[in-house]
Amino acid sequence: MNVAIVKYNAGNIYSVVNALKRLGIEPELTDDAEKLAKADRVLFPGQGEAGSTMDYLREHKLDQLIRDLKQPVLGICVGQQLLCRHSEESDTDCLGIFDAEVKRFSPTRHEDKVPHMGWNTLSETHSALFKGFGQDEFVYFVHSYYVPVNPCTAAVTEYIVPFSAALHKDNFYATQFHPEKSGSVGERILKNFLDLTV
Amino acid sequence: MALAKRIIPCLDVKNGQTVKGTNFVNLRQAGDPVELGKAYSDQGADELVYLDITASHEGRKTFTEMVRRVAAEISIPFTVGGGIGELSDVEQLLNAGADKVSVNSAAIRRPQLIDDITRHFGSQVCVVAIDAKETEEGWFCYLNGGRIRTERNLFDWAKEACDRGAGEILFTSMDHDGVKEGYANEALARLADELTIPVIASGGAGRKEHFRDAFLEGKSDAALAASVFHFGEIRIPELKAWLKAEGVNVRI
Numbered sequence: 001m002n003v004a005i006v007k008y009n010a011g012n013i014y015s016v017v018n019a020l021k022r023l024g025i026e027p028e029l030t031d032d033a034e035k036l037a038k039a040d041r042v043l044f045p046g047q048g049e050a051g052s053t054m055d056y057l058r059e060h061k062l063d064q065l066i067r068d069l070k071q072p073v074l075g076i077c078v079g080q081q082l083l084c085r086h087s088e089e090s091d092t093d094c095l096g097i098f099d100a101e102v103k104r105f106s107p108t109r110h111e112d113k114v115p116h117m118g119w120n121t122l123s124e125t126h127s128a129l130f131k132g133f134g135q136d137e138f139v140y141f142v143h144s145y146y147v148p149v150n151p152c153t154a155a156v157t158e159y160i161v162p163f164s165a166a167l168h169k170d171n172f173y174a175t176q177f178h179p180e181k182s183g184s185v186g187e188r189i190l191k192n193f194l195d196l197t198v
Numbered sequence: 199m200a201l202a203k204r205i206i207p208c209l210d211v212k213n214g215q216t217v218k219g220t221n222f223v224n225l226r227q228a229g230d231p232v233e234l235g236k237a238y239s240d241q242g243a244d245e246l247v248y249l250d251i252t253a254s255h256e257g258r259k260t261f262t263e264m265v266r267r268v269a270a271e272i273s274i275p276f277t278v279g280g281g282i283g284e285l286s287d288v289e290q291l292l293n294a295g296a297d298k299v300s301v302n303s304a305a306i307r308r309p310q311l312i313d314d315i316t317r318h319f320g321s322q323v324c325v326v327a328i329d330a331k332e333t334e335e336g337w338f339c340y341l342n343g344g345r346i347r348t349e350r351n352l353f354d355w356a357k358e359a360c361d362r363g364a365g366e367i368l369f370t371s372m373d374h375d376g377v378k379e380g381y382a383n384e385a386l387a388r389l390a391d392e393l394t395i396p397v398i399a400s401g402g403a404g405r406k407e408h409f410r411d412a413f414l415e416g417k418s419d420a421a422l423a424a425s426v427f428h429f430g431e432i433r434i435p436e437l438k439a440w441l442k443a444e445g446v447n448v449r450i
Contacts, residue, residue: 014295018270047320111417113396115322117365118419119202119244119449138202138449140275142322159201181275181297183239 001194004039006066007031009048009056016045016076019180019190033065041194042069045180046078050102050145051090053082067095072196073172080167080174081145089145097172100150105160115144116159120177127154127168129175131192137185139165139177147176171198202449203413203441204244204420205434206398207427209234210251211280214260216428217251229428232267238427239274241434244449246272247300247368247422250280251343258287262294269295277325285314292319300325300368303341306350309362316363325398326359327368328352330385337385344372352385353392360393367393368422370400378404378426386416398422406437410444 003020005013007029020027020043027043028035036042044066046053057063066073066083075083082094087102094102105114121136146163149156154173155166167174173193179186209216209231216231235246248268250261258281265278278291279300288299305311305326315324329340330352337352356367369389371382381402389397396419399412403423412421426432438448 014269014293015297018295019273021270022273110391110394113394113419115365116201117322117396118204120200181273183273186273 002039003027003041004036005029005043010046013045015180016043023191031060040071042073044079045076048078050087050092054092054094063095074193075174077178080176083174084147098152098167098169100147102145102147104145107160112160115142117142120157120159122155122157122165125155128196129173129189129192139182139185141177143176200447202447206245206247206420206422207238207243208247208422208424210249212252231264232271235268235272239272242438243434245274246276248278262290265291265294265296279327288315298323298325300327302327306339306348312359312362312364321363321365324364325366325368326364329370329372331372356389360395366396366398368398368400375401380408381412381416383411383416386418390417406440410441410446413446
């Protein structure tokens with residue numbers, strides 16, 4: 001299987017590469033339009049600040065390219081946020097696949113710390129990504145911004161507010177958590193993504 | 199459900215082998231760091247910490263190679279530390295696949311290092327480790343693995359680190375470390391009350407109850423331990439099952 005990872009100015013993507021290698025996949029890291037269009041699967045990981053990453057995607061014409069992808073695409077973390085319509089982070093217009101507004105957590109209690117960092121549970125999972133899942137499986141999160149629950153929500157996690165731990169619409173999938181850092185549960189999610197029937 | 203309290207085995211690494219001291223001396227061998235980390239991950243550890251205890255004195259190359267192997271083989275987050283003094287050290291370790299770095303002595307000597315790390319790589323990668331000891335005049339921070347006393351107060355320094363953008367505080371009570379009589383829960387609870395970032399308890403785990411107390415009395419977000427895990431005195435699956443029964447939210 002030909003798996004491509006969108007190459008852009010995102011932070012650490014080595015963990016995504018390593019996780020795919022553990023599943024027997026050698027992903028290609030590329031910003032080449034033809035290679036991305038031809039790949040069987042595309043991963044769009046992210047770490048960093050929404051404004052500067054969107055600027056980079058636009059400058060390199062990757063924004064339209066990502067919107068036009070037809071194969072299963074998986075956005076991770078900031079990747080999920082960039083697939084939404086708009087982010088409060090630096091008041092950034094994003095890719096608009098998911099019609100949702102990305103918001104910053106505003107804690108109301110001292111013990112609610114931002115970023116939301118660590119292991120939390122998934123509920124209301126309904127997407128092929130979570131095939132074979134039971135209740136309350138834990139995955140690993142690190143984020144300060146979140147996507148509210150909306151019609152594309154494919155899994156819910158509760159931290160300060162209930163938010164979209166995952167999204168799904170057509171061929172676009174996204175997770176706010178890091179499947180590549182979520183142990184065996186994360187591996188199952190990545191495997192489900194690779195196994196999607198197209 | 200809510201965000202789970204984390205159990206973090208810490209692996210001190212010297213010349214490619216894990217070791218653990220009692221009160222920072224008398225090192226004993228305890229296995230291959232990558233194999234050990236993988237075993238902990240399989241048992242349900244939530245994160246791992248690898249400390250290069252030779253870093254201040256010797257080359258970093260062996261350790262960076264080990265970090266690369268850990269990143270390739272292990273699917274949970276891990277922090278690396280020990281002798282990190284420059285932004286270039288941080289970059290090298292993150293590029294090798296580490297999720298977070300912990301800074302200790304160098305950050306006390308040059309606090310700007312915390313701002314630099316968080317500006318370049320984000321707060322979430324920057325763990326500020328503090329070794330401190332309680333005296334009659336209060337808690338004081340120490341440098342170089344507990345060898346040099348400073349005039350910095352634990353709580354003031356932790357607050358400053360937090361204000362400068364640190365993502366987490368890893369607090370080791372030197373008097374509790376290695377003696378297995380429990381964590382410094384009063385100081386931990388005070389840190390939790392005063393800071394707006396997660397606190398990792400370190401130093402003092404000997405029994406399961408100590409973890410519970412660090413979470414419930416010490417209000418810690420995570421508890422780190424080494425020898426009780428390395429020598430099999432406490433097994434993580436049993437520890438977590440017990441903690442859950444005691445009302446601590448842990449990932450099982």
